[in-house]
Amino acid sequence: MINVKVIWEGKKEVDNLIRYLQNVPFIRVEGELEKLADDVVKNMKETINTERLNPARPDHKLENSLDWEVISKDPGKRIIIGIANIGKMIQEAPHFELIDVGGTYVTRKTHVVPTEYFADTGSGFVTFKEGSSHTITGIGYFSKAEEYLSKNLDIIVEKLVNEYMSKL
Numbered sequence: 401m402i403n404v405k406v407i408w409e410g411k412k413e414v415d416n417l418i419r420y421l422q423n424v425p426f427i428r429v430e431g432e433l434e435k436l437a438d439d440v441v442k443n444m445k446e447t448i449n450t451e452r453l454n455p456a457r458p459d460h461k462l463e464n465s466l467d468w469e470v471i472s473k474d475p476g477k478r479i480i481i482g483i484a485n486i487g488k489m490i491q492e493a494p495h496f497e498l499i500d501v502g503g504t505y506v507t508r509k510t511h512v513v514p515t516e517y518f519a520d521t522g523s524g525f526v527t528f529k530e531g532s533s534h535t536i537t538g539i540g541y542f543s544k545a546e547e548y549l550s551k552n553l554d555i556i557v558e559k560l561v562n563e564y565m566s567k568l
Contacts, residue, residue, distance in 0.1 A: 426476045428563075432556045436549070437468035437481045443548045444484070447541040452499060462499060465492035483545070495536075502538025506531060 445463045465488055471480040489496045498505060507528045528534065 429560060430473075430479050432560065433479060433481060434468075434470070436552055436556060437483055439552065440483050440545050440549050441466050441468050444541050444545045447539065447544050448499070451539040451541070453537045453539070462489075462493040462496055465489045465496065483549075484542070498536050498538070500538055500540060500542050502536050504533050504535045506533050 444466050448463055466484055467488075468481055468483045469485065471482045473479045495505070507530055510528065510530045512525045512527050
């Protein structure tokens with residue numbers, strides 16, 4: 401039996417998402433899970449790019465901080481894949497959580513932001529003075545990624561089981 405466990409950082413564990421998927425070559429399952437991890441990251445980036453209401457950085461630090469990696473692998477038996485390395489995100493895009501869940505932050509230095517980075521673009525520039533507070537509307541890209549992962553994991557399980565059953 402192949403057992404998939406999804407662990408959301410600081411949340412509940414979801415275990416045995418794939419039940420009784422016997423006799424399917426593990427390498428096939430592994431490939432599907434790696435493709436799914438890649439699709440989840442792409443979905444997160446797309447959500448950020450299409451739904452954010454706050455200024456988008458021209459260097460796309462948040463989007464570029466998102467990735468997936470194989471954390472450990474026991475060939476033919478087990479693979480652990482991590483999506484969105486929180487340590488990397490803290491270092492490369494420290495406002496990742498604020499953009500996800502929303503909230504208020506205080507500007508550390510005076511800076512000018514072109515209004516083109518806002519949902520209501522207007523024209524010109526906005527100056528944020530040091531110490532001023534700003535509210536960010538969260539877009540829930542992590543929770544949307546959870547939904548995407550769950551839905552597509554079910555699809556993969558069904559696909560792999562159907563492939564195996566058709567060979568019997």
